[in-house]
Amino acid sequence: MSLTLVLPVHNDAQNLRRVLQQAHRLGIFNRVVVSDDGSDEPVSRAAVCPPNAWLQGRFTILHSNTSKGAGHARNRALEHVETEHVLFFDSDDLLTPDLAALVRSLAGQHFDFCLFRHTDSRSIDLGGLGQMPFDEAHWRRAGVQVGALRQISQTQACALAETANYPWNKIYRTDFLKQNDIRCSETMVHNDIELHWMSFHHGRDILVSDRVGALHFVAPDEQRLTNRKGEERLAVFTPLDRIAVALGAEGTSERLLEAFLRFVSGLFDWIRNNIAPPLRERLDEATRDFLLTHVNEARFSKLSRTDPVLARHIVFQLERGRI
Amino acid sequence: MIHGIATSFDGQVKRALNVLRKKVTKSNADLNPKVNNSLAELRKKVIRGNIQSEIRFLPGVTLRADPALKIQGSYDSPEGRLLTLDITPQAQGDWLALHLSLDSGDYTPHGFVGFACRIAAPEPVIVHPCLRSGTKESFIDSFFNKHILATPEEASHLDALPIHNRSDLPLHAPWRELVLFLPTERFRWSLHDLRVFVV
Numbered sequence: 001m002s003l004t005l006v007l008p009v010h011n012d013a014q015n016l017r018r019v020l021q022q023a024h025r026l027g028i029f030n031r032v033v034v035s036d037d038g039s040d041e042p043v044s045r046a047a048v049c050p051p052n053a054w055l056q057g058r059f060t061i062l063h064s065n066t067s068k069g070a071g072h073a074r075n076r077a078l079e080h081v082e083t084e085h086v087l088f089f090d091s092d093d094l095l096t097p098d099l100a101a102l103v104r105s106l107a108g109q110h111f112d113f114c115l116f117r118h119t120d121s122r123s124i125d126l127g128g129l130g131q132m133p134f135d136e137a138h139w140r141r142a143g144v145q146v147g148a149l150r151q152i153s154q155t156q157a158c159a160l161a162e163t164a165n166y167p168w169n170k171i172y173r174t175d176f177l178k179q180n181d182i183r184c185s186e187t188m189v190h191n192d193i194e195l196h197w198m199s200f201h202h203g204r205d206i207l208v209s210d211r212v213g214a215l216h217f218v219a220p221d222e223q224r225l226t227n228r229k230g231e232e233r234l235a236v237f238t239p240l241d242r243i244a245v246a247l248g249a250e251g252t253s254e255r256l257l258e259a260f261l262r263f264v265s266g267l268f269d270w271i272r273n274n275i276a277p278p279l280r281e282r283l284d285e286a287t288r289d290f291l292l293t294h295v296n297e298a299r300f301s302k303l304s305r306t307d308p309v310l311a312r313h314i315v316f317q318l319e320r321g322r323i
Numbered sequence: 324m325i326h327g328i329a330t331s332f333d334g335q336v337k338r339a340l341n342v343l344r345k346k347v348t349k350s351n352a353d354l355n356p357k358v359n360n361s362l363a364e365l366r367k368k369v370i371r372g373n374i375q376s377e378i379r380f381l382p383g384v385t386l387r388a389d390p391a392l393k394i395q396g397s398y399d400s401p402e403g404r405l406l407t408l409d410i411t412p413q414a415q416g417d418w419l420a421l422h423l424s425l426d427s428g429d430y431t432p433h434g435f436v437g438f439a440c441r442i443a444a445p446e447p448v449i450v451h452p453c454l455r456s457g458t459k460e461s462f463i464d465s466f467f468n469k470h471i472l473a474t475p476e477e478a479s480h481l482d483a484l485p486i487h488n489r490s491d492l493p494l495h496a497p498w499r500e501l502v503l504f505l506p507t508e509r510f511r512w513s514l515h516d517l518r519v520f521v522v
Contacts, residue, residue: 101402105369130476145475146445146513148401210443210477211403 001107002083003171005029008073009091010037016091017048026095028103029087031058035077038067071184071191074167078177086174088167088195092217099213103171105149106207112176113199114149114207115160118169118214130212138163144208152206158255160208162263165196168214176202185239188232193267194239197260201246201253229276236271237286240264244294258303261295262310268317284320291318358383358423358501358519362405366516371399374410383424392416392507405514412507419507425499425519427457430486433521437467437483438501441516444473448512451504454484456496464502465492471503473512483520 005023009016016034023029036043042063049059062076074088085106089095102116117139120132130136139145142159144152152160167184176182180202185194200206219227244264247257268287275283291314295303304311361383370380374396378386386408388394393413400406410419430436436454450471453464467482486492501519505512 098403104402136476140475143445146443146477146511148399148404148407148513 001085001103002030003028003085003087003103004031004033004081004083004174006033006035006074006077006081006086006088007091008035008037008070008077008088009039009043010067010070010073011039011041012091013039013041013043013047016043019089019091019093019095020048022095026097026100028100029058030083031060031081033060033062033077033080035062035073036064037070037073038064067188068186069188069191071195072186074184074191074195075186078174078183081174084174086172086177087170088172089214090168090216092219093168094215094217096212096215098211102149102209102211102213105209106171109149109207111151111173111205111207112203113170113172114209115163115170116209116211116213118166118216119212121215121217132164135163142208145210147208147210149207149209149211152208154253155255156208157200157203157206158253158259161197161200161256161259165192165263166216167192167195168216170199172199185236187235187239189228190233190236190239190267193236194243197243197263198246200256201243229274231279233271233275234279234282234286236267237290240290241293244290248294248299254302257299258306258310261303261314262307264290265310265313265317284317287320288318358425362423362517362519365400365405366403368400369402371397373397374408380406385422385424386420387422388412388419389416389507392419394419405517407511407513408505409511410505411509416507419505421503421505421514422455423501423503423517423519425454425501427496427498428521430492430494430521433486435483435485436492436519436521437481438517438519439479439481440471440514440518441477441479442471442473443475443477443513443515445475445511448473448506448510450506450512452482453502453504454492455500455502456493457498458493458496463491463493465489477513477515 007016007019020032023032034043034048043061045059045061060080062080064073064076078086099116102114106114117131119130123130123132131139136145138159142152142156144150144156144160180198182195182198182202185191243260246252247260268283272280272283295314300311300314303314361381365381365384372378374394376388376390376394378398380386380400391414394410395413396408396410398406398408438452450473451466452471453466455462455464465484467484469480469482471480484492486494
């Protein structure tokens with residue numbers, strides 16, 4: 001099995017060096033592509049990689065003159081991936097030894113992508129160890145909390161699709177992404193949603209592992225893109241429209257579309273709680289447009305039977321701001 | 324009396340410290356290096372197979388079942404973990420357990436015998452651990468106070484038995500085992516890690 005590690009990075013040379021040293025110790029990556037998203041001081045090979053490291057000849061640095069977001073950085077890096085498989089990872093997170101065991105167990109297996117577990121720093125702060133409760137609930141619902149490696153059914157996939165849309169908790173088959181044109185959105189935030197949902201939409205051979213492959217840090221630092229409160233949040237509707245069209249097309253899984261609607265309904269509430277208050281009116285209007293476009297009468301009628309709580313909440317979101 | 328004392332005072336002190344260091348190390352030694360070494364070997368291996376009434380995964384690590392249970396199923400040992408068992412009894416029976424051979428050394432200098440483990444199971448599984456000590460005629464079981472409860476959330480379990488002032492734990496025994504009594508109904512259970520200690 002050949003594997004490339006893709007690392008988008010923006011002004012994070014110190015953490016980048018740390019994760020590259022980890023990657024070296026794990027010994028599971030054939031190549032590394034660092035995609036510098038317009039760092040103030042461009043990432044240099046000398047700064048992040050010791051001169052005689054294993055990466056000689058296998059290390060590519062791509063530079064973008066301006067910052068266009070991690071989605072753009074990942075997409076650009078994907079064009080340079082030639083190995084069979086790829087792992088997108090964040091420079092401020094940590095790889096784990098269990099990831100190496102997972103990669104070795106995947107050798108010789110055919111799969112579109114393999115989803116693995118992670119430990120969230122917020123969980124540690126709460127005195128626990130593992131994923132956040134909402135993610136654990138979806139793993140529990142799918143019945144896959146225990147098991148070093150297994151293939152999942154479409155039903156289980158629909159449950160897992162509702163987990164946090166991280167790009168770094170999946171090992172992808174490179175051709176699966178390229179042949180289905182599965183990419184990140186090139187928005188400053190929420191750029192992982194399209195990669196996540198289109199993967200579940202196209203995925204037929206999906207594996208899951210209860211191995212913890214990543215330690216994910218959530219920082220309160222307002223400068224980090226994930227903590228932004230501005231207009232950039234409103235750009236999410238473009239990729240959401242694309243996903244909804246794809247999932248709503250005839251012949252695709254109604255169950256997955258329903259899972260997606262559940263996800264976006266929750267996402268709209270989350271954005272509303274995190275966006276700057278003056279932008280809420282625009283957000284509410286965009287939410288109404290999205291729901292009216294993609295939840296027609298027939299679909300709503302079906303939702304009222306299969307998930308009446310969601311149906312009621314959609315009505316609430318349609319009426320929010322108008323009352 | 325410490326033998327071979329060097330003539331200089333510094334040399335005497337250094338020699339004395341070295342002797343004491345060895346005495347302290349020996350008295351606090353983990354009396355069960357063999358089982359922990361066996362478990363470390365199992366963690367490195369990747370093995371799988373079909374369940375039978377008796378399976379020796381490695382020297383000192385054995386699954387034994389009452390033949391009346393007629394157990395079927397599978398086991399595997401993913402890299403970095405010990406065992407995943409998926410077992411379905413086909414009939415009624417009395418016992419099914421994982422046996423781990425321990426050193427039979429003198430427990431007199433020690434205070435506790437125990438273990439730590441990390442487990443998970445898709446549906447809750449209760450395992451009853453005991454220390455089994457051989458006697459002249461048979462054996463005697465000393466059950467740990469706590470059951471091991473495995474749930475879908477991977478969790479740690481730690482328990483220890485006080486060694487002294489009890490009638491069910493002989494200080495000397497020709498052989499000893501840590502026995503993990505497993506359910507005699509259908510179950511799936513993952514033992515990710517296990518370490519035994521005598522301190």
